[in-house]
Amino acid sequence: MSTSVSAAAADALVPRLAARRSPPASRVPTICRRRIGPSPRLFSSSSPSFPILPAAAMATDSAAPAGSKSKLLVFDSVEDLAVSLAKYTAELSQKFATERGAFTVVLSGGSLIDSLSKLTEPPYLESVDWSKWHVFWVDERVVPKDHEDSNYKLAFDGFLSKVPIPPGQVYAINDALSAEGAADDYEACLKQLVKNGVIAMSTATGFPRFDLQLLGMGPDGHIASLFPGHPLVNEKERWVTYIKDSPKPPPERITFTFPVINSSAYIAMVVTGAGKAGPVQKALSDKQTSSDLLPVEMAVLQDGEFTWFTDKPAVSLLQNK
Numbered sequence: 001m002s003t004s005v006s007a008a009a010a011d012a013l014v015p016r017l018a019a020r021r022s023p024p025a026s027r028v029p030t031i032c033r034r035r036i037g038p039s040p041r042l043f044s045s046s047s048p049s050f051p052i053l054p055a056a057a058m059a060t061d062s063a064a065p066a067g068s069k070s071k072l073l074v075f076d077s078v079e080d081l082a083v084s085l086a087k088y089t090a091e092l093s094q095k096f097a098t099e100r101g102a103f104t105v106v107l108s109g110g111s112l113i114d115s116l117s118k119l120t121e122p123p124y125l126e127s128v129d130w131s132k133w134h135v136f137w138v139d140e141r142v143v144p145k146d147h148e149d150s151n152y153k154l155a156f157d158g159f160l161s162k163v164p165i166p167p168g169q170v171y172a173i174n175d176a177l178s179a180e181g182a183a184d185d186y187e188a189c190l191k192q193l194v195k196n197g198v199i200a201m202s203t204a205t206g207f208p209r210f211d212l213q214l215l216g217m218g219p220d221g222h223i224a225s226l227f228p229g230h231p232l233v234n235e236k237e238r239w240v241t242y243i244k245d246s247p248k249p250p251p252e253r254i255t256f257t258f259p260v261i262n263s264s265a266y267i268a269m270v271v272t273g274a275g276k277a278g279p280v281q282k283a284l285s286d287k288q289t290s291s292d293l294l295p296v297e298m299a300v301l302q303d304g305e306f307t308w309f310t311d312k313p314a315v316s317l318l319q320n321k
């Protein structure tokens with residue numbers, strides 16, 4: 001099924017869109033030791049040619065940071081979404097592997113992982129240069145890697161175990177540490193990878209610039225482990241921080257901060273289901289004030305391309321759809 005959004009819906013969305021500008025022990029990743037090389041790391045460890053929507057919905061305006069773009073994609077089914085997300089990701093993989101010799105990909109937990117299923121199948125299983133992939137987590141629960149709540153385990157079981165990414169390029173948190181310690185450790189690892197040139201730096205923001213962040217959103221509008229009304233949404237200095245009172249269990253987590261999320265080159269925000277229609281409507285309407293922004297609305301790329309991958313139920317509250 002083709003990607004769809006009606007011209008009317010696209011037109012209606014232009015203002016808001018324009019304004020947004022680490023299983024089994026044998027496969028456990030190495031942990032980042034502030035040193036990248038053949039030995040194990042202790043962390044333990046130009047746009048794709050992509051069909052989309054009327055050009056009107058891809059506008060950029062003066063209120064948005066220069067160079068940022070937004071797109072809304074609405075699919076008939078989660079299957080169609082997964083097909084398209086695989087193509088999008090594979091094209092970015094090729095682009096960054098060619099341009100930089102590495103492709104830095106950030107995963108969230110939750111429903112996002114199911115949406116990556118088509119990447120693990122032909123033709124992508126064979127055609128993607130998986131050796132160039134470096135995989136990170138936008139957030140992680142502070143639990144052992146084999147725990148049911150672990151975002152690493154979720155990704156390993158549903159995606160990483162099915163594609164040949166070198167295990168040393170999969171940067172899970174150090175699950176032997178406290179939340180605070182794990183956040184410090186992850187941040188230190190990111191800094192080392194910036195130094196080594198694996199992760200790019202944003203000249204615009206001074207924060208790391210991941211090539212692609214594949215994110216999900218909760219029904220309350222949270223992204224990563226940045227929850228509505230929580231002070232962490234205002235963190236401006238840290239790259240990675242921690243939370244011990246997450247409103248969604250488990251309570252202890254680490255998370256990228258907004259400066260890092262917003263320095264990305266590409267973000268795919270993957271949101272499906274009627275249960276998320278409220279925050280989608282709020283994020284894509286033009287009515288909110290800066291004082292009541294949901295975390296998902298605070299994801300505003302400084303210089304990059306933000307693409308919503310949605311299904312019809314998720315956009316069901318939008319007008320003129």
Ligand SMILES: O=C1O[C@H](COP(=O)(O)O)[C@@H](O)[C@H](O)[C@H]1O
Pocket residue numbers: 107108109110111112139140141151215216217218219222223224225248
């Ligand atoms: O707790 C989390 O929730 C969000 C959203 O999950 P979803 O199942 O509603 O898509 C997820 O993006 C985040 O990584 C995770 O830790």
